[in-house]
């Protein structure tokens with residue numbers, strides 16, 4: 536790491552790995568956070584995360600539907616190698632969603648190819664330790680949205696796998712982007728506020744005598760938000776929307792441009808075929824989905840374990856819509872975002888984002 540960003544923020548320990556900056560760049564699929572973004576964040580001292588979902592679609596390994604799963608594994612290995620070349624000593628993670636068909640294969644591929652960290656949500660990753668057991672240095676971070684889920688993860692992993700999470704990412708479904716871990720009708724419930732859930736989980740972990748860092752995620756944008764999260768007892772933050780409008784974000788330029796100059800009201804909730812709500816930028820695609828329903832529905836990747844599009848011929852093909860988005864297709868793409876969408880004003884280098892967050896004079900007086 537050349538010229539480290541000076542900060543008074545404490546480093547973040549994830550199993551045997553230490554990130555100088557307690558900031559995890561949240562995984563963003565499909566290929567919004569690949570090697571380029573993850574490598575840049577890790578090089579500056581944060582935790583850079585490659586989103587593993589459907590990575591193969593934009594790789595040379597994918598030519599036909601039957602190539603899909605193999606292509607995902609080969610593409611993830613390539614992305615990890617490229618991120619590591621950018622940040623040889625950085626902390627590099629992979630996001631492996633539980634809801635995807637090849638969750639196990641992607642977790643195994645991540646660990647085998649040198650991921651320092653695996654972050655796993657969109658379902659509870661109850662069996663994750665089994666997939667990575669030959670790689671004890673690979674830190675495992677489940678994503679939870681409630682105290683109940685945090686307790687369940689600790690108990691289950693303790694009993695079944697004789698290990699505990701290396702950290703817990705606590706994600707607020709009322710502000711985060713992408714798939715949200717609660718039912719649509721539960722969105723808006725203040726019971727999920729990080730101001731409540733983070734202190735509750737921190738107190739539970741302390742009462743059990745567990746030394747497990749808690750990471751706050753969802754709606755975190757500036758240094759004041761980070762300081763606030765630390766005051767709740769968190770040891771770090773995970774931020775995604777903030778990293779979209781960066782030079783290094785792996786998506787097409789047209790994708791990034793769509794996030795600039797927006798208003799809070801430009802954010803919509805869509806019903807994903809995964810059976811979860813998702814938060815996205817309001818777009819032509821969403822208008823058609825909510826109107827005449829004229830959107831791509833052909834299953835071309837078999838990407839989800841449970842899929843309302845493939846199994847019940849409802850909703851839309853999410854792999855197609857997210858893949859179109861990262862290529863900059865403004866008509867057919869689905870553009871995930873957190874509620875902070877309206878705060879993106881320009882496209883800047885990752886280093887500038889991290890300096891803004893970490894330099895101590897970046898705090899608002």
Ligand SMILES: Cc1cc2nc3c(=O)[nH]c(=O)nc-3n(C[C@H](O)[C@H](O)[C@H](O)COP(=O)(O)O)c2cc1C
Nearest residue numbers: 561562563564711712713753754774775776871873
């Ligand atoms: C474009 C986009 C794609 C996302 N894709 C994933 C994903 O593939 N897997 C996942 O677990 N979370 C995903 N998320 C959630 C983020 O990793 C993160 O936890 C969340 O957005 C944090 O809130 P913030 O965006 O307000 O910082 C995505 C978020 C966005 C904005």
